[in-house]
Amino acid sequence: MKNLLNPKWIFIVHTLPVVLLSLIFFGEYQIIHTLLDEESLGLWRILGVGLMGLIFVNFAYGLFRFLRGERVSIAYAILALPLHIGFIYWYFGNLDQIIPWTIPRWMIAGDFPIYVGTFLMPSLAYCLFVLVTWLTPKEKEHKVWKSFGLAIAVPINWYIFGTIILPLWRNVDFRFSEHVFIVLFIVSTLVFIFFLVRGLYVLTLRKIKISEDYELAGKIILFIVLPLLGLLTNNTFFFTNDSHLYGGVLGDFNHYSFYVLALLNGIALCLPSREDKVYRLGLFVVRSVTFSFIFYFFLVTLPFLPFSIIAILAVGLGFLLMLPLAIFVFHVIKLSEDFSFLKAFYPKNILWLISGLGFLLLPTLVTLDYYHHRQTLHEVLEYVYEPDFEKAYDIDKKALEKTIQVVEDVKGDRFPIFSKKQPYLSAYFNWIVLDNLTLSNAKIKKIRSVFFGGDAEISTRSDIKNPEVKISNLKTQ
């Protein structure tokens, strides 16, 4: 039985280091004990008894299990972890009395204070590995809650090890207790919320399974109604007089194309997967095209994902944040199912090509649109500042207005949310259209005055004193 749950590991990771630790402490005690007062001596006795107790209990357990040919149980890890952590806490809490400041520092080895954490760390790590080994699911659990609870316990174990247990190998400051409290509070909150979400999910699944009639209704709600509602919530969240200053919560998605694409994507996901190759191919194409749309929103909401679960309990903003993930996962599953069905009728390479081209369609259209804006802007700047009088200019004023508006908005906003920007798209726009530069306010004003009317700042270089003087005619030869 040569594995981590072999009790022999206890002798290696616990007995040996703690015996060494005890010998080090004993040696140090021999040096300083004559300089210690009664209170410190009392603490040293407790320290000695504590270390002996730890060695004896763990060694006895290991020996007992070894002689019976049994593995280390999960109960050992559950009991040993708080015991050792408690001991380390007690040690650091009383360190000022165990090694009082009256002891000359040259009598104490430099790293002495951290020895307890360091030498007990292998035991703590071993308890963690025992826990994780027992908790990592091997067979399918029949009880959903137990399975989920065990599964979620694994990453939480790793996280607690990394943030609370591991720092104990060094001396910890007074803020560590506060840090531990915050970690445990957040951990318990997240665990509760994960269980809540899973519970709702399981309940929802069971309700849908009751009748297939509800399946389409459920899909319409999830893939059409909620996304449109989500866009609406994002775009109208600020119900104030200043709402015109903000594009939306996550970005400015007011343009009608977002609603159209959301509707189209929803319809594509709601349509049934019939066993008809032509119909299915058409559906596959549409789903491939709209996949880039849902992938974009998945990227936008990804940074906020852990908070979406908390946000569900709040204003309802959680739907904004979780919906793209849910739809993204479902969309991937549907595309995968379509692919599996269609590969019986069409070559796989063709299907990959179709899905790739479909995915790239929307980004390509966006890029072409941005290039058009770039051309327009360059044409405008040339027209205003370095006109070629032999050339006929045909400026797309609508595109120009949009470009100027974006430049003005970008100059005003700091962050991409609560703003008139669109995450990633605005950065892409700036890269393509403006080469990551901007236009000065004077230039913006001049362009506006030339094409849309309004005041323009006059260059002081000409120093016109009589405002009635204007150029009435211009001829070239």
Place this chain on the structure above:
Amino acid sequence: MLSKDKTIYFFVAAVVFIGLKFWYTVLTTDDLFTFLLPMVTFLEVLTHSTAPFLEGEGFYLEAADVLINKSCSGFNLWLMCFLMLSFLGVSHSKNKLIVLPISLLVAYLFTVLVNSSRIFVSILVQEFITNQLGIDEKIVHEAIGITTNLGFLILLYFTAEKLLSHEKPPQS
């Protein structure tokens, strides 16, 4: 449960972890330039600003007026995630030799994403929460960090565990 050969791989992962952990204690912000750069680039896109590197100090994110240095690198998250993925990979995967390097790489990509998210969300909502709820700024900052890191860690674990324990149906 773990067999002997699996234990060896996990022991190697533990050694790598301890080695990197010690190495981190002697690293400076300048040493972590390559480690920080992808995360800062991602943040530059998210915040639509620039973050020039100040030698000895770190990256200065102009839009948020924050300095991203060693303490923001996510190195500890990287190590934690690496251990978790290694253990999972060694437990489930048949090809154990590539588990450790792949775990290092996946953990790194995960750290770039999660740490960027953490900093981004902190920049956006920390001040708002501190002012509205009257909670100490450091506590809010820490709570945001824990929520982001742990939330994504749980999601990564569920995803990785599902992918690794998924059994392919027999070929007809």
